[in-house]
Amino acid sequence: MTGADVLLLALGAVAVGSGVLVVTTKHLVRAGLYLVVCLGALAADYLVLTAELVAWVQVLIYVGAVVVLLLFAVMLTRAPIGASDDLDRPGWPAALIGGGVGLGLTALLVDAYRWTTVRLPDAGTAERIGGEIFRSWVLPFEVLSVLLLAALVGAVVLSRPDIGRPGAGQPGRTEAGR
Amino acid sequence: MRPVIPYVTAALLFGLGTYGVLRRRNAVLVLMAVELMLNAVNLILVTADTTVRAALPHSGQVFALFVIVLAAAEIGVGLAIVLQLYRLRATVAVDEVPLTEPSPTVDADAREAR
Numbered sequence: 001m002t003g004a005d006v007l008l009l010a011l012g013a014v015a016v017g018s019g020v021l022v023v024t025t026k027h028l029v030r031a032g033l034y035l036v037v038c039l040g041a042l043a044a045d046y047l048v049l050t051a052e053l054v055a056w057v058q059v060l061i062y063v064g065a066v067v068v069l070l071l072f073a074v075m076l077t078r079a080p081i082g083a084s085d086d087l088d089r090p091g092w093p094a095a096l097i098g099g100g101v102g103l104g105l106t107a108l109l110v111d112a113y114r115w116t117t118v119r120l121p122d123a124g125t126a127e128r129i130g131g132e133i134f135r136s137w138v139l140p141f142e143v144l145s146v147l148l149l150a151a152l153v154g155a156v157v158l159s160r161p162d163i164g165r166p167g168a169g170q171p172g173r174t175e176a177g178r
Numbered sequence: 179m180r181p182v183i184p185y186v187t188a189a190l191l192f193g194l195g196t197y198g199v200l201r202r203r204n205a206v207l208v209l210m211a212v213e214l215m216l217n218a219v220n221l222i223l224v225t226a227d228t229t230v231r232a233a234l235p236h237s238g239q240v241f242a243l244f245v246i247v248l249a250a251a252e253i254g255v256g257l258a259i260v261l262q263l264y265r266l267r268a269t270v271a272v273d274e275v276p277l278t279e280p281s282p283t284v285d286a287d288a289r290e291a292r
Binding site for chain 2: 015093095098102116
């Protein structure tokens with residue numbers, strides 16, 4: 001066990017522990033905050049695994065943007081502040097499938113890798129990853145920008161009830177719109 | 179570095195995400211569980227990048243970046259849907275969403291009730 005192994009073990013324990021709390025807690029806001037802990041532990045995991053750029057992008061986008069959006073949604077849907085009892089459905093099918101998937105994948109990966117060691121490669125700095133993206137992965141990168149635009153337009157259309165729904169809200173207005 | 183440690187972490191996180199998606203009723207919590215699953219996949223990709231010596235170096239990390247961008251797009255559209263659902267039905271419980279097309283009279287009644 002080297003230092004990296006100990007770090008990975010500790011950070012993995014933090015990530016899985018806070019992940020358990022995310023899916024079991026009765027407080028909506030706390031679920032979001034435990035998600036921050038889980039994502040932060042994973043970002044530190046990426047740092048140990050030499051993926052520097054991915055770690056910082058994870059902190060920026062996940063912890064910075066996605067969790068804030070989720071907390072906004074929690075507040076905009078008027079979630080109660082305290083514990084709420086109606087967050088869960090009956091648990092045994094979910095426990096069966098989730099436990100089966102988790103333990104099955106664990107068994108598969110443990111069987112594949114056992115207790116082998118690998119040498120860590122060169123660090124994935126911004127320079128290397130940027131070179132890799134703009135040399136080998138340019139087309140997927142551009143397609144991704146189109147997808148982001150599509151998601152943006154989709155979110156705008158979804159949150160405007162007067163677009164694309166004839167006769168639902170204001171009949172006069174949609175008729176005039178045609 | 180022993181790759182089995184991050185791999186097992188990712189597998190357990192994926193299982194937890196699956197459990198959360200199936201267990202939770204609140205749509206926002208379902209989205210959080212989906213984030214857990216996406217992060218498990220990212221951890222697998224980054225770990226595979228260190229263990230598998232591919233022809234193109236750092237492909238796994240590039241894929242992880244792509245998945246992060248996809249997750250951001252997914253959460254934007256998903257939350258737009260959730261907020262629209264809340265505006266229409268005043269609930270975010272996923273098992274109260276009617277899967278059939280509502281008839282116009284029922285829809286009008288629901289609007290009257292609000």
